Amino acid sequence: MRLLSCAKYVSLALVASAFQLPLLDTLQSQITSYLSQAHVAEEDGPVSHGGNGHGGNDASYRDVPRELWALDYTQYEGDKIVRVRMNEETKHLVMGMREVYDQWEGNDEFVDFRVPSEDIPLLQEHLDCEIMIDDLGQAVYETFPKVAEELKLETTDDFQAMTDLFFKEYRPLNTIYSWLDMMKETFPDFVEIEWLGQTYEGRDMKALHLSVDKGLNPDKKTIVLTAGVHAREWISTSTALFTIFKLLTEYGHSKKETRYLEQLDFLIVPVFNPDGYAYSWSQDRLWRKNRQETYIPRCFGIDIDRSFGYHWTKSEDYPCGESYSGEAAFEAIEAENLDTYINVTRKDHQIYGFLDLHSYTQKILCPYAYSCDEQPRDIENLLELAYGISKSIRLRYGKHYEVLPACKDRGVDIMPGLGAGSALDFMYHNRAHWAFQLKLRDTGSHGFLLPSEFIVPVGKEIYAAVKYFCEFILNPDL
Ligand SMILES: [Zn+2]
CATH class of the missing domain: 3.40.630.10 (Zn peptidases)
Structure with a gap:
């Protein structure tokens, strides 16, 4: 989706117009207060904010020297994973969001999208949204091995x-x-x-x-x-x-x-x-x-x-x-x-x-x-x-x-x-x-x-x- 930024914002304008709203200027505010809300997800425990529930990579990648990064984590900065629930009225609109955002998973009840922070207030205002992953870069960082060196495999007695x-x-x-x-x-x-x-x-x-x-x-x-x-x-x-x-x-x-x-x-x-x-x-x-x-x-x-x-x-x-x-x-x-x-x-x-x-x-x-x-x-x-x-x-x-x-x-x-x-x-x-x-x-x-x-x-x-x-x-x- 990063390659699509132009197309993306055109499409976002279409989504916004479908809401019969003023266009992109409505997207610029409300981020800070929204992000401070705590959300509790289902049985797997609290929302992944990055740093949650992972044994070793608790530090923020932002505190780790860049030469030790597996890849460029800044490419995810500001993006979040949002679960958008849909009903009969909104399902076509939600499916239309596939044109705009990277869809992760979904079914006939909800779809999870990767969404830039600045788009969230507009979505949240008109759709049933829940933030699943708040700090995407940190969540990415936490999936990489804690020890940077590659594991050396050798046939061993143990x-x-x-x-x-x-x-x-x-x-x-x-x-x-x-x-x-x-x-x-x-x-x-x-x-x-x-x-x-x-x-x-x-x-x-x-x-x-x-x-x-x-x-x-x-x-x-x-x-x-x-x-x-x-x-x-x-x-x-x-x-x-x-x-x-x-x-x-x-x-x-x-x-x-x-x-x-x-x-x-x-x-x-x-x-x-x-x-x-x-x-x-x-x-x-x-x-x-x-x-x-x-x-x-x-x-x-x-x-x-x-x-x-x-x-x-x-x-x-x-x-x-x-x-x-x-x-x-x-x-x-x-x-x-x-x-x-x-x-x-x-x-x-x-x-x-x-x-x-x-x-x-x-x-x-x-x-x-x-x-x-x-x-x-x-x-x-x-x-x-x-x-x-x-x-x-x-x-x-x-x-x-x-x-x-x-x-x-x-x-x-x-x-x-x-x-x-x-x-x-x-x-x-x-x-x-x-x-x-x-x-x-x-x-x-x-x-x-x-x-x-x-x-x-x-x-x-x-x-x-x-x-x-x-x-x-x-x-x-x-
Ligand atoms: Zn698959």
Whole structure:
């Protein structure tokens, strides 16, 4: 959105005129008093003001020497994350705000937007608004590792200690890829690192293929798990890595995992969007798309989850927008690479399950995303499975994950076309009999900026969901 400042203020004028208000001059006041209000969010605790609830990075980034900054935090200065609740009267106006602001998450009740402080009084005057993140720069800063040096991974006798350290913080791409190598070295009989292809910027896309007796059992069922499709959703990647770790380390110790690895194949892509992920570590923590060139110079990136070729339609977003679909299906190289990997390289695999990890809002989304009119097959079993997954998560830490059709989550009833081109629909329609998109924690207090202390709790609760999914798929009657 930073690239769009001109267009943005034109659009903001349109929003203001829709309110039948004087234009931008109404936006200039009231900020200070508004910001002093205390807001209490839902179960995850107080609003993230930056500095809240995070173990180590309590200092303000403003007090840290600039040469130690991971990226330029001043780019977020003055911006806030605002939850705008809507009703029948205001929903079209709120959806129209997508043209103006970066939308984080939303449903048919509310949408979270990134909004400059100076716009907030006007919005607050006419819409039901709540500030979720007050100091965006500080909240960004707090998601980076407390120790600036990169973690050095080495094969060690104290594997547990190394693992504890690894999952203490989010990790950059190079460290993650070194960790995958370490898993391969530590568990050479069960792990293959497979190459899906390169990205636009020449990074490798990698999958971990986990299996015992690889290739010996042609009737094995396969589960595909992907994460990090959207660059800023770091918790999805850490959770995929945690899942890999648990499956491998419990094998031979727990009956369940031993059975999973003997009777199932897992293809796990923990960083689906390596270019975007690397960019979110070095340039903009809140980057969402890949980093492909588009037909507009200086507007980079296609939303990979709008690029898959099942009921693909061109998005209304133009190339600078966060949800730009590209000009044709599979224009996003990462989507095309998955298609080739699944349908050519691994075409012999019987893919029974697909889980695509995202964040946030704690949801289990069922097919289809593109339309609420197409009924998914086996709907009763599909819903039973979804509710079972939700229950398995709730039993771990009591967190509620709502089950709903992906089309509803994407708001296609308000804006048709928003749900087209998802990995969920593509995989469900073409290869995976059972498929879900999981949106992980939280419900909005931290949004995409979930502090690293949640890596292990979220890893554990989603691992409980993965186990439930495995049990369901191993049912011989399916
Ligand atoms: Zn996402």
